[in-house]
Amino acid sequence: MISIIIPAYNEEAVLDGTLAAIRTAAEALGSPHEVIVVDDGSTDRTAEIARAHGARVVGVNLRNIGAARNAGARAASGDLLIFVDADTLVTPAVLQGAVASIRAGAVGGGAGVRQDSNDPAWGPAVYGFAGLVMRMAGWAAGCFMFVRTDIFHSTGGFDERYFATEEIHLSRAVKKYGRFVILRDRVITSARKGRLFTTREVVAQLLTAVWPGNLKRRDRLGAWYGGKREKDGK
Numbered sequence: 001m002i003s004i005i006i007p008a009y010n011e012e013a014v015l016d017g018t019l020a021a022i023r024t025a026a027e028a029l030g031s032p033h034e035v036i037v038v039d040d041g042s043t044d045r046t047a048e049i050a051r052a053h054g055a056r057v058v059g060v061n062l063r064n065i066g067a068a069r070n071a072g073a074r075a076a077s078g079d080l081l082i083f084v085d086a087d088t089l090v091t092p093a094v095l096q097g098a099v100a101s102i103r104a105g106a107v108g109g110g111a112g113v114r115q116d117s118n119d120p121a122w123g124p125a126v127y128g129f130a131g132l133v134m135r136m137a138g139w140a141a142g143c144f145m146f147v148r149t150d151i152f153h154s155t156g157g158f159d160e161r162y163f164a165t166e167e168i169h170l171s172r173a174v175k176k177y178g179r180f181v182i183l184r185d186r187v188i189t190s191a192r193k194g195r196l197f198t199t200r201e202v203v204a205q206l207l208t209a210v211w212p213g214n215l216k217r218r219d220r221l222g223a224w225y226g227g228k229r230e231k232d233g234k
Contacts, residue, residue, distance in 0.1 A: 002026070002033040002099065003078030003149070006055075007068035010229055011086035012045040014190060019053040021089040028092035029099060037086075038072040040065075046086075063218060063225060065142075066158030066166035073149075073157055081152055085143040087190035089116070097183040098146040108147030108174040109181035110140025110167075115191035122199065127191075135182050138175060142167035144187045151177045163218045163225065164209060192230050193223055 004022055008015060019035065026033045037050035041061040050057050060071045069083050080102055084090055094111045101109055112135070115127050134141055145167055155173035158166045174180055194202065205223040214220040 001078035002029075002031055002080045002082060003073075003076035004033060004035045004082045004084060005038065005069060005072035005076060006036070006050075006084050006086050007038045007040060007065050007072065008042060008046050008050070008086040009040045009063070010042045010044045010046060010227060012042075012049055013230055014087045015046055015049045016053070018084065018086055018088060018090075019050065019055060021091070022084065022095075023053065025090050025092040025095040029095050031099065034077060036072045036075055038068040040068045064160055064163055065224070066162060067160045069166075070157045070160065073152060076149065079149050080146060081149050082146045083142075083144070084187075085189065087192065088143040089188040090144065091185065091187065093185040094144065094183060094187055097185050101181045101183070102146070102148060105179060106181045107151045107178035108140070108145070108171075109183065110134070110146070110171070111144045111183040112186035113141045113143060113189055114186045115194075116188050117191050119191060120194040120199070122194070126194075137168075138180055138182065139168050139171040140180075140182065141187075141189075143189045145170070147174050162215050163221050164215050196228050196230065197223060 022035060035055040036058055037055045038058045038060060039047045040063060047057045058071055058075050060068055062068055073081055082098060113127060113131055118124055151174055159169045162169060208214055208220055218225050
């Protein structure tokens with residue numbers, strides 16, 4: 001059984017597409033699976049959309065993406081956990097690659113990432129550079145990560161002290177148990193942060209995030225937790 005876990009906060013604009021892509025990829029795979037949407041205090045139609053797609057909804061009010069993912073993992077029945085962001089499209093090739101890697105002996109991993117548009121113009125270069133750094137370091141991007149359930153629980157799961165970079169901490173922990181794979185195939189994630197915030201705002205947020213201690217403070221991470229959303233997902 002594969003458990004696909006999606007943390008979500010006010011994601012009605014994009015969740016429909018994410019769940020439709022997951023359904024297509026899972027049907028192509030042909031393996032038993034479940035989809036769990038962790039609704040982290042949404043005030044929109046996030047939970048309604050999730051249920052319409054047949055997903056199981058786990059309601060929490062944590063406003064911490066790592067903690068929301070952990071809540072989904074606790075509710076999961078699968079022996080493979082796949083964490084997908086609500087604004088990320090998983091292709092059949094990526095899902096098949098994740099399962100094949102686990103069957104070949106890997107304990108976890110991630111995938112390449114590309115954004116869903118060239119808006120803003122600097123987005124592809126930034127994503128490309130970030131992807132190269134993550135691949136060289138052997139870290140999974142937060143928008144898509146997979147790990148054997150037993151290994152996940154052995155590590156203690158996502159470190160809930162962090163409101164960002166929690167995927168890097170878990171990648172490091174999982175790698176201690178065996179082979180960690182970054183797939184060549186890529187998921188497609190939203191470039192909305194580049195559209196919602198100016199270049200200056202993005203740079204300022206990144207500089208704020210790397211200041212010691214700020215990754216453990218939600219109030220210093222407005223680009224992640226401010227709740228600003230595109231209304232139509234585009």
